[in-house]
Every structure is written in C-alpha cells, then in structure tokens.
Amino acid sequence: MSEIENKTENGSTESAGERTAGDTKDDKGLGLGVIFFIVAFVVCFLSGTLLFPKLLYSKREQPFNFDHKLHVGEAGDCDSCHYLREDGSFVGIPKLATCLDCHSEEPMGETEDEAIFAEEYVSKEKEVPWFIYSRQPDCVFFSHAAHTQSGGMDCVTCHGPIGESTSSKPYQENRITGYSRDIWGENIWGFKKNSWDRMKMDDCAECHKQETGHQGYCFQCHK
Amino acid sequence: MKQENNKAHKFGMVIDLDKCTGCGSCMVSCMSENNVPFKEDESNKKDSITWMRVYKITNGKSFPDTEIVYLPRPCQHCGGKGDHGHSPCVSVCPATATDYGYDTGIVSQIYTRCFGCRYCMGACPYHARYFNWWDPKWPEGMENYLSPNVSPRMRGVVEKCSFCYHRYQAARDKAYVDGRDDIEEQEYQTACTTACPAGAIVFGDLNNPAHAVHQIVKPDPHPDPRNKHIVGKSRNPNVFRLLERLGTNPKVYYLSEREWVRKAGDNYLEGEWDEIKNHHGSSSHD
Numbered sequence: 001m002s003e004i005e006n007k008t009e010n011g012s013t014e015s016a017g018e019r020t021a022g023d024t025k026d027d028k029g030l031g032l033g034v035i036f037f038i039v040a041f042v043v044c045f046l047s048g049t050l051l052f053p054k055l056l057y058s059k060r061e062q063p064f065n066f067d068h069k070l071h072v073g074e075a076g077d078c079d080s081c082h083y084l085r086e087d088g089s090f091v092g093i094p095k096l097a098t099c100l101d102c103h104s105e106e107p108m109g110e111t112e113d114e115a116i117f118a119e120e121y122v123s124k125e126k127e128v129p130w131f132i133y134s135r136q137p138d139c140v141f142f143s144h145a146a147h148t149q150s151g152g153m154d155c156v157t158c159h160g161p162i163g164e165s166t167s168s169k170p171y172q173e174n175r176i177t178g179y180s181r182d183i184w185g186e187n188i189w190g191f192k193k194n195s196w197d198r199m200k201m202d203d204c205a206e207c208h209k210q211e212t213g214h215q216g217y218c219f220q221c222h223k
Numbered sequence: 224m225k226q227e228n229n230k231a232h233k234f235g236m237v238i239d240l241d242k243c244t245g246c247g248s249c250m251v252s253c254m255s256e257n258n259v260p261f262k263e264d265e266s267n268k269k270d271s272i273t274w275m276r277v278y279k280i281t282n283g284k285s286f287p288d289t290e291i292v293y294l295p296r297p298c299q300h301c302g303g304k305g306d307h308g309h310s311p312c313v314s315v316c317p318a319t320a321t322d323y324g325y326d327t328g329i330v331s332q333i334y335t336r337c338f339g340c341r342y343c344m345g346a347c348p349y350h351a352r353y354f355n356w357w358d359p360k361w362p363e364g365m366e367n368y369l370s371p372n373v374s375p376r377m378r379g380v381v382e383k384c385s386f387c388y389h390r391y392q393a394a395r396d397k398a399y400v401d402g403r404d405d406i407e408e409q410e411y412q413t414a415c416t417t418a419c420p421a422g423a424i425v426f427g428d429l430n431n432p433a434h435a436v437h438q439i440v441k442p443d444p445h446p447d448p449r450n451k452h453i454v455g456k457s458r459n460p461n462v463f464r465l466l467e468r469l470g471t472n473p474k475v476y477y478l479s480e481r482e483w484v485r486k487a488g489d490n491y492l493e494g495e496w497d498e499i500k501n502h503h504g505s506s507s508h509d
Contacts, residue, residue, distance in 0.1 A: 088396025138374040139335045141392055145399035217324040219331040219388050223374055 053188050057172040057181050063128055064116040068165045070109075075102065078155045078163060090144035093130050096121060131171035133182045134159065134199060141223040151211070160196035233302075233328040233455075234386055235429040235474035236416070237439050237462065238295055240484055242423035245293030249275050252418030253297075256387060258369045260359030260376065272353040274298070274384040275415050282483045292484050295424070297415065298351040298384035299465065299473030300330050305446065306454040306472045312343035312352065320381075328429075328474055329386050339379040348466050349473070352383045386426075387413040408434050429455065429474060440476050449502065460503050463488045 075081060081094045091098070103122060107114050121128050136142055147153045155163075172181035184190065185198035192198045195207070205215040253259065253275040265271060278294045303309035308323035310330050320337035323330055332352075344352045358378040361369070369375065372389035376382045394410035408427050416426040427434030429442055440457045447453035452470030457463070463485045464473045479485055486496050 084400050086397075086400065088393065088398070088400045137335070139333065141372075141389070143392065143396050143399070145396040149399040149402070217326065217331065218319075218322045218333045218336075219324050219327070219329060219385070222331065222333050222335075223372060223389050223392065 049188060056175060058175055059170045059172050060131060061170050062131055062168040063120070064113040066113070066168045067111070068163050070166070072163045074108075082155075084145055084149070088143075088145045093132060096125070096127050099128075131173075131180075133169075133171060133180050135180055136183065136199070137177075137179060139222055141221055157195050158199065160194065231326050231328070231430065233429040233474065234391075234411075234427070235300070235328070235436055235440070235476065236297070236386075236413070236424060236426045237436050237476040237478055239421075239423040239425075240292050240294060240477055240479040241481070242421040243277075243293045243295060243419075244421055245277055245279065245291075246420065247277055248418045248420055249295050249415035249424065250277055252414040253384070255368075256370060256414035257373050257385070258359075258375050259382075260355065260357075260361075262357065263360070270354070270356055272355070272382065274351075274353070274382070276350075280484075280487050290481070290483070292479070292481075292487070294477070294487075295415070296349060296351065296465075297413075297475060298330065298386070299349050299471065299475045300328060300386060302328060302454065302472035302474065304452040304470045304472070311346040311348060311471060315342040315346045317342065327388075327391065329388060329391075330383075331388070332381065332383050332385065334374060334376045334380045334382060337380040339381065341381060343381055348469060348471060352381050354381050355379060390414075436476075439478065449499075456503065458503055460501075461485070462503075465489070 071081070072078075081098055082091060084090055099117075100122065102108060103114075103117070107118055117128070120126065147158075148155070173179070174181065174184070183199045185192055185200075187197065190198070192203075195203075201221075204221060209215045250273060254261075254273075257274060259272050259274060262271070275295055275297045278296055280292050280294055282288070282290045284290070301310040301312075303311070303314070303323070308325055310321075310323055313321050313323050313330060317340060318336055318338055320333045321331055321343060339354065341352075341354055344350075344354060355376050355378050359375055370389075372393065390413065391406075391411045394406040397410065398404070398406050408431075411426075413424075413426050416424040425436050425439060427436035429437055429440060431437055439459060440462055441459050442455040443458050444455070447456050450468065450470060452472075453467065454472055455474075456467070457476055459478070461480050462476050462478050464476055465488050467473075468489060477484075477488060482500070486500070491499075
C-alpha cells in the first residue's frame with residue numbers, strides 16, 4: 001500500500017518527488033518550528049508586558065510623600081482642599097497657601113515627609129512641584145463643576161479611592177506623548193475593571209452616553 | 224435630540240457696519256485671546272492666520288462719492304441648508320474634526336483630530352478657516368502670556384474662530400457653582416465683542432428674545448418662502464448676511480443703513496438686486 005503510494009508519488013512529477021524526499025526532515029523541522037514559535041511568542045509576550053511599559057513610561061517620585069488618609073482624617077472631605085472657586089473653576093492640587101492654613105508654624109506631626117515640606121517649601125515659601133497624575137492633554141476641557149455640582153458625581157468615580165491612600169505612587173509619564181500613565185491606565189492592554197482605571201476620551205464618552213443619552217458635541221469637552 | 228433642540232441656544236452676532244471704524248481691535252483681541260500664532264515675517268498675508276479679519280470694501284465710485292466700509296469677518300458658524308447643522312465645512316470633514324453643536328449652534332474645530340486635508344477650507348464660502356503651515360513659535364517669555372483656556376495648534380491642522388467657546392465653558396462653570404440652570408447674556412461675550420471700541424459687535428443668543436442680538440436681527444423662525452433652505456432671515460430691513468442665498472444660514476449678521484453695503488453682501492446679476500432688495504424675512508408669519 002505504502003509502496004504503491006510512494007511509487008505513484010515518486011513517479012508523478014519532479015516537484016512531488018522533491019517534497020517526498022524532504023518529508024522526514026520536515027517533520028523534525030516542524031517540531032523545531034513549533035518550539036521556536038512558542039519560545040519567540042513567550043519572549044515577545046513577556047517583553048511586551050513587562051519590558052515595554054518600562055520603556056514607554058518614565059518614572060519619577062513626588063517631591064515628598066503625601067498621606068491622603070491622614071489628611072482626610074484631619075481636614076475632612078476632598079473638598080476641604082480640592083474645592084471649586086466661586087468663579088466655577090477648580091483648584092486642582094492646592095497651592096501652598098491652602099496648606100499653610102494648617103501647617104503654618106509648628107509641625108503638626110512627626111513624619112519625615114512633613115519635615116521635608118516644612119524645610120524645603122514652607123520656610124522658603126516655594127510651591128511644591130507636584131506631578132499631577134490626572135492631568136489631561138491641552139486640548140481637553142474638563143469641568144469639575146459640571147460633574148460634581150450639576151451631575152452630582154463623587155470624586156471616587158473618576159479618581160478612585162485616592163483618599164484612602166497612605167503614600168504617593170511614583171508618577172509615570174509616557175515618553176512619547178508626555179501624558180500621565182493614569183490617562184491610559186495601569187493595564188498596558190487597556191482593559192479596565194473600575195470606572196477610575198482609565199481617563200481616555202472613550203471613557204468620558206461611554207459615561208456621557210449612559211448618563212445623558214448622548215456622547216456630547218466635540219466642544220463640550222474640547223477647547 | 225428633539226427635546227434638547229427646544230431649549231438649545233443659537234449663539235450669533237450682529238455687526239453694525241455703520242459703526243465699525245476698521246480699527247482692528249477685534250482682530251488684535253481675538254489673536255491674543257485665542258493664542259493665534261504668527262510668523263516671523265508677517266508681510267506675506269496669504270498665509271497669515273486671522274480668525275477675525277477686517278475686510279475693506281468700497282462702493283467703487285470716484286471722488287467725491289467714494290465710500291468705504293470695513294467688514295469684520297469671524298467664522299459665520301453656518302447652520303447649513305435648512306439650519307439642520309450641515310455646515311459646508313462640517314459636511315466635508317473626513318475626520319469629524321469639526322462638528323455642529325446642536326446645543327449652541329457653534330461649529331467646533333478639534334485640532335488634535337484634524338489631519339490637515341483642508342477640505343473644509345475649500346468648502347467654506349467665507350474663507351474663515353486657516354491652515355497652520357508651521358508650528359507656532361512664541362518669542363521667549365511669551366508663552367507665559369498665552370491663555371490656558373485655549374489649546375495651541377500644531378503644524379498641519381486647520382483652525383478658525385470658535386466664538387470664544389472657552390468663555391461659554393467658563394460662564395457655565397460659574398452657573399453650575401451658583402446652582403443656576405443657564406447663563407446670563409453678559410456672562411458670555413466673545414473677545415471681539417468686548418474689545419470693539421465702537422460697540423459695533425453685538426453678541427448673544429438668537430433664540431432668546433430678551434437678548435439684544437435677537438432684538439436687532441429679529442430672525443424669521445420660518446423658512447424663506449422663496450428658498451426653503453434659508454432659515455432665520457432677518458426681518459430688519461437693514462440686516463443682511465453674507466452670501467445669504469447659498470443657504471448656509473450663517474449666524475453672523477451685518478447691519479447697515481446704506482443700500483450699497485447691503486448689496487455688497489452677495490453677488491447679484493443685473494436687475495436681481497432691485498427684485499429682492501425689499502424682500503426681508505416675512506413679517507406675515509408673526
């Protein structure tokens with residue numbers, strides 16, 4: 001049976017003959033190819049997942065550590081420091097003057113970070129050069145007033161449970177775009193589990209569509 | 224969408240050409256308000272960027288009958304045929320980098336979305352759109368004077384007047400904090416309006432009868448019986464729009480008591496002007 005097959009295949013055409021001659025070698029090559037593919041896939045996958053984010057994002061530490069949990073306990077809710085001004089604008093990260101409302105003279109605690117704050121910034125009357133995790137690109141207009149006042153949203157919906165954090169995570173900046181990693185999200189694949197995991201335009205549009213029935217006209221969020 | 228349209232704004236402008244002295248304050252204020260870039264050598268006016276541009280027009284007569292009128296031209300924020308939002312530029316943009324805000328009637332331009340094909344520039348009958356041939360270069364220290372409320376543009380994108388939309392955004396923010404639903408007329412005024420020393424520019428909501436612009440223009444809510452694509456034609460005999468018969472439905476109106484100025488707002492065949500000059504937005508609909 002196999003003899004006949006071999007004969008017919010060998011006798012059919014020259015090219016077919018060549019293929020048959022190489023069959024035993026090909027099997028071995030196929031196995032190697034599969035192994036090579038798997039190894040290459042794992043290498044690429046791991047480098048894409050582990051190495052690529054390190055290449056893409058630069059990491060910088062905040063000037064000193066900020067304990068949100070401690071401050072929420074002492075000063076109250078988010079809007080004690082991150083408040084809306086009377087003209088409708090949002091203060092964002094407060095200026096030194098707001099900190100001085102409490103941190104005016106004697107140190108309030110014994111932490112190392114407060115010592116840095118007092119020494120480097122309070123006594124020198126210098127603003128703290130915080131890195132802003134949630135800074136959006138220039139072309140984005142975001143109204144805190146519209147979302148918190150008119151929409152009645154909580155800070156947590158977009159910013160996550162930052163108020164419960166005890167330390168400042170390093171600031172990661174996309175080396176190509178210059179935007180904070182929090183815009184794309186921690187997950188390099190772009191998956192999100194919570195509403196605060198990403199801050200991209202699609203995330204805004206998704207919520208707008210859900211809540212207002214329309215994703216909005218361009219100028220609603222662009223400037 | 225229909226519901227939203229009912230309470231929608233329709234921001235517009237009326238410019239009194241008899242008051243305009245051609246001083247150019249509107250152009251200057253516009254450029255500084257909106258971070259409009261300039262070139263190292265501005266003598267080549269062909270690629271200067273002027274969101275607001277003052278044109279000079281004459282009646283073509285020789286002395287002593289010569290008359291000159293200055294015509295400031297911002298983006299006309301066209302509503303398109305039938306005022307349905309199909310502005311000439313919006314309909315041709317392949318990137319959806321410009322859209323029509325049905326809530327305000329303002330035509331947007333999103334610089335980060337634009338890829339610079341310039342179809343919109345070709346489509347715009349008013350030459351209101353400009354292309355950035357270069358990245359903006361600000362003299363050292365001048366970055367500090369830029370407005371943080373308007374994003375600067377990069378090379379290769381189109382830009383145009385936005386009716387100072389950032390001022391509308393700011394006014395709305397104030398209203399939110401005050402717990403108000405809507406903004407006052409004076410809270411949202413464009414830079415050119417506030418800068419005009421002659422008070423020739425009046426800005427407001429064309430849908431709101433309490434606003435000065437509505438009272439001057441008296442827009443006809445019904446389509447023009449002669450051309451159903453034209454909506455919002457003024458019932459004031461001295462008010463006209465540029466190239467009105469195209470049906471682009473601009474939201475910028477012009478006001479002049481002089482007939483030759485009103486005639487200069489469009490191109491007319493011989494005898495055509497006499498036929499239609501007395502046709503204004505129909506008052507029979509009142």
